[in-house]
Amino acid sequence: MKKPIDLGNGVSLIDVYDLGVAQRTGTYVFHEEELTIIETSASPSIPYLLKGLEALGLEAKNIKNIIVTHIHLDHAGGVGLLLEQCPNANVFVHPKGKRHLADPSRLIQGAKAVYREKFDELFNPILPVPEERLFAMEDGDTLQIGENRTLTFLHTPGHANHHFSIYDSRSNGVFTGDTVGVFYPQLLEYGLEFYLPSTSPNQFNPEAMFHSAARLENLNIDRVYFGHFGMSENPHAVFEQLKQWLPKFVEVGERMVNEQPNSSFEEKTNAVFNGLFAMVCAFLDEQRIPREADVYEIIRLDLNVCAMGIVDYLQKR
Incomplete structure (x- = not known):
């Protein structure tokens, strides 16, 4: 696997090889005293996440905060499995997603309907997260990590109703999950900066997606951190595309x-x-x-x- 990418501003990106594909889904790591990550991907990605932490000289047992932008399995399916390695971590999730992490039976049922016989290979195991370790973040709630970094949670439906984005004060960037789409960094070698919307079932709503994107655009950010995959320092192009x-x-x-x-x-x-x-x-x-x-x-x-x-x-x- 590739080494984690240093994105500056105390943020690293670990490629967690969702579906076994490189540059598909990533985990963001904040190098603060309170070790914090955004996104876990699905359970088969957890070994990559742990190796990435090791490459950064970090240990899972020291993770304090695990944040998931939404509860789709390619972003949050591995939370329960990762928690077995993180005795001191809490999990931060949208209020509408909290109960599904505590009891993932409906997530499992939905994914099995879509992925059928491939389900086990792509997602197993999906483990429940203990209630006492789950924290729902309302729109506008903040989390202070370290002296110089405040994370602000903004509810951004459109891709899913249980989706928030996270504004990071230190980088003046937003971790958007799937709100403003997917970035294809593979095309940069051809000189093309390319983004497409992510309209997955079953709560996709284009009007809500436009509204959420406009809200993020109005923050005048310098960076967009995508769930798929990587950082763009050209927010104008992201929103225009x-x-x-x-x-x-x-x-x-x-x-x-x-x-x-x-x-x-x-x-x-x-x-x-x-x-x-x-x-x-x-x-x-x-x-x-x-x-x-x-x-x-x-x-x-x-x-x-x-x-x-x-x-x-x-x-x-």
Whole structure:
């Protein structure tokens, strides 16, 4: 595995190889006296997280605060497993996510419905978090870590109702989880800075996503720290690309769903995926990104989940 990345301002990024893929999902580490991390990813990522801490000269037993932006399994599925190594840690979560970390049965049921026979390989085990170690952070709540760093929790629905973003006073940056989408750093070698919305089921809401993004944009931040994957020091591009792509995602979804009103959810999802993938590939072709680039594997994974979220949203609407 690669060494953790030093992002400056006392923040490091550990690649935790979600789904076994590099530069897919990361854990952020604050080098304060009160050792704090944001995101754990799923349980199969925990060995990578522990090795990353070791490479930084840190020990899991010294972690004080574990923060998850939301309870989707690729961000929080490994919390219970990690806690076995962290006797002194508390877990900070959105109020709407707290009960699902204490009793993950519904999370497990939902993930099994989507991932079926791949569930065990991708997510097992999903362990409950003891109630006394769970803290719900309301909109505007703060957490002081070290002398020079205050974290402020901002409720940012759109990707999920149980989502918050975290403003960091020291870096003037925001840890956005999936609120403003996914960053594809694999494309930087081709000179392209590329971000796409994350519209996964089952609480995707484009109006709420726009509102949350506008709220973050108004903070005049210098950095965006993505759940997938890494840091951007160009927030303007992040917000502009979200505004550009999100309406197109919904538009493709509406067109594909309207074309086959009597199809099954799966058939509609496949059609929407094909529409999204063709649109994104056409854009990347214009930018002269070779079709054999590794990034296509990740984009394919992401757009498959995005398609499910869009169909789910349109059917509920």
